[in-house]
Amino acid sequence: MNQDNILDLALTRLDEAARHLEIDSDVLERLKYPRETTKVRLMIRMDDGSRKSFLAWRCRYDDTRGPTKGGIRFHPDSTEAEVETLAFWMTFKCAVMNLPYGGGKGAVQVDPRTLSKAELERLSRAYVQAFARILGPDRDIPAPDVYTNAMIMGWMADEYASIVGQSVPAVITGKPIALGGSLGRDDATARGGYYLLRHLARELGLRERMRVAVQGFGNAGQFIASLLAADGHSIVAVSDSRGAVHCPDGLHIEALLRAKTAGKSVTSLAGQAGVTEVPAEDLVTLDCDVLVPAALENMIHEGNARQVRARVILELANGPITPEADRILTEAGALVLPDILANAGGVTVSYFEWVQNRQGFYWTVEEVHERLKVIMEREGRRIWDIAQERQVPLRTAAYVHALSRLASAIEAHGTQQFFTS
Numbered sequence: 001m002n003q004d005n006i007l008d009l010a011l012t013r014l015d016e017a018a019r020h021l022e023i024d025s026d027v028l029e030r031l032k033y034p035r036e037t038t039k040v041r042l043m044i045r046m047d048d049g050s051r052k053s054f055l056a057w058r059c060r061y062d063d064t065r066g067p068t069k070g071g072i073r074f075h076p077d078s079t080e081a082e083v084e085t086l087a088f089w090m091t092f093k094c095a096v097m098n099l100p101y102g103g104g105k106g107a108v109q110v111d112p113r114t115l116s117k118a119e120l121e122r123l124s125r126a127y128v129q130a131f132a133r134i135l136g137p138d139r140d141i142p143a144p145d146v147y148t149n150a151m152i153m154g155w156m157a158d159e160y161a162s163i164v165g166q167s168v169p170a171v172i173t174g175k176p177i178a179l180g181g182s183l184g185r186d187d188a189t190a191r192g193g194y195y196l197l198r199h200l201a202r203e204l205g206l207r208e209r210m211r212v213a214v215q216g217f218g219n220a221g222q223f224i225a226s227l228l229a230a231d232g233h234s235i236v237a238v239s240d241s242r243g244a245v246h247c248p249d250g251l252h253i254e255a256l257l258r259a260k261t262a263g264k265s266v267t268s269l270a271g272q273a274g275v276t277e278v279p280a281e282d283l284v285t286l287d288c289d290v291l292v293p294a295a296l297e298n299m300i301h302e303g304n305a306r307q308v309r310a311r312v313i314l315e316l317a318n319g320p321i322t323p324e325a326d327r328i329l330t331e332a333g334a335l336v337l338p339d340i341l342a343n344a345g346g347v348t349v350s351y352f353e354w355v356q357n358r359q360g361f362y363w364t365v366e367e368v369h370e371r372l373k374v375i376m377e378r379e380g381r382r383i384w385d386i387a388q389e390r391q392v393p394l395r396t397a398a399y400v401h402a403l404s405r406l407a408s409a410i411e412a413h414g415t416q417q418f419f420t421s
């Protein structure tokens with residue numbers, strides 16, 4: 001799908017929310033544009049001695065509520081417009097959760113699966129060399145996103161420490177535990193969505209035994225499948241970039257996890273008892289109670305939204321539903337738990353990691369889970385109530401909730417203020 005107008009599409013959510021609040025036009029003017037986007041070309045030495053260059057970006061969308069925060073994506077299709085849109089969503093996500101952050105995001109246009117481990121490390125270090133002056137624990141704090149992970153965050157934190165001449169663990173979150181990472185950050189994105197689903201189960205009309213389809217079987221997808229399967233729900237279909245598998249009686253999650261650990265696709269389970277391979281694009285239209293998009297943007301669009309059969313959609317991915325598809329789903333009575341709430345567990349535990357790094361005092365995994373649960377339930381309930389009071393979809397309610405916090409912060413800075421750092 002063409003990504004050129006992705007930010008314009010995302011901004012329609014802001015306009016929609018603004019209609020429900022009395023917002024000063026200055027506030028909207030500020031939130032309509034990213035404050036700064038830096039683009040660089042990273043040049044690294046390949047293992048065969050040649051040199052290769054990769055486009056990379058870091059966007060600091062808005063820092064009114066605190067330092068900008070958001071992951072770094074390594075993907076061959078990444079674009080500047082996508083990075084800015086992801087940073088816009090981070091701005092609203094951090095406000096939804098009342099975290100003391102603005103929104104940022106970064107990307108490198110690369111397929112990391114084509115690089116050796118040493119090349120990947122050189123690329124990760126080159127990213128930090130290029131953006132070190134933008135980053136900082138009080139300025140801009142990256143984390144993992146699609147095709148990046150704790151190992152990469154560890155290399156990046158190490159590179160930043162070399163540049164500034166001291167260890168600064170709070171500059172990056174999602175690090176390995178050995179380098180100051182937080183317990184519970186690995187499954188936090190999925191766990192946040194899981195707590196939300198459990199908390200609102202009655203209001204969403206969910207059954208005790210749900211049939212769930214999961215699109216994308218990486219960090220977010222694997223953990224949500226494991227958490228829900230452990231509660232006795234059936235994971236009836238999963239997909240990854242290479243295809244999808246379907247089993248109406250429920251897939252064997254351990255077998256899927258073993259396949260991924262061995263570097264195979266989920267489709268390697270096809271042919272086992274009751275498991276059939278289906279085209280990846282069919283996953284969102286399969287019969288299930290809950291659909292969990294956990295891959296990339298725009299996967300549910302005008303062309304397939306009418307075929308979606310799930311009544312509840314838990315958006316662990318960022319932006320998986322286009323505004324047009326959203327309208328179709330809402331008219332059909334589907335309930336969408338929107339990305340800026342549903343996947344906010346990741347950045348929330350990143351915030352916990354940053355707090356622990358700054359305190360130099362570390363929490364147990366039980367403490368992390370409990371604090372995450374409290375915040376997910378508190379903000380989820382508030383958004384549910386706004387949706388009921390105003391008779392609007394949950395996504396609009398989430399934007400209304402975030403926008404009122406952002407507007408208060410923008411106004412509190414004063415009318416002559418431009419940028420805080």
Ligand SMILES: NC(=O)C1=CN([C@@H]2O[C@H](COP(=O)(O)OP(=O)(O)OC[C@H]3O[C@@H](n4cnc5c(N)ncnc54)[C@H](O)[C@@H]3O)[C@@H](O)[C@H]2O)C=CC1
Pocket residue numbers: 144145146147148189215216217218219220221239240241242280294295296297316317318343344346347
């Ligand atoms: N990792 C995190 O902390 C957070 C991630 N997210 C979002 O969750 C989504 C997934 O991210 P992660 O799980 O971290 O990434 P990941 O890199 O761990 O996994 C991505 C998965 O998507 C699959 N995929 C790629 N293209 C696909 C396609 N066309 N159809 C089906 N599957 C496809 C890949 O095979 C892989 O299984 C993204 O939208 C990301 O921005 C949101 C909040 C936090």
Ligand SMILES: O=C(O)CCC(=O)C(=O)O
Pocket residue numbers: 069070071072090093141142143144145173174318343344346347348350
């Ligand atoms: O953990 C973080 O700081 C950001 C995670 C992220 O990129 C996201 O929520 O989309």
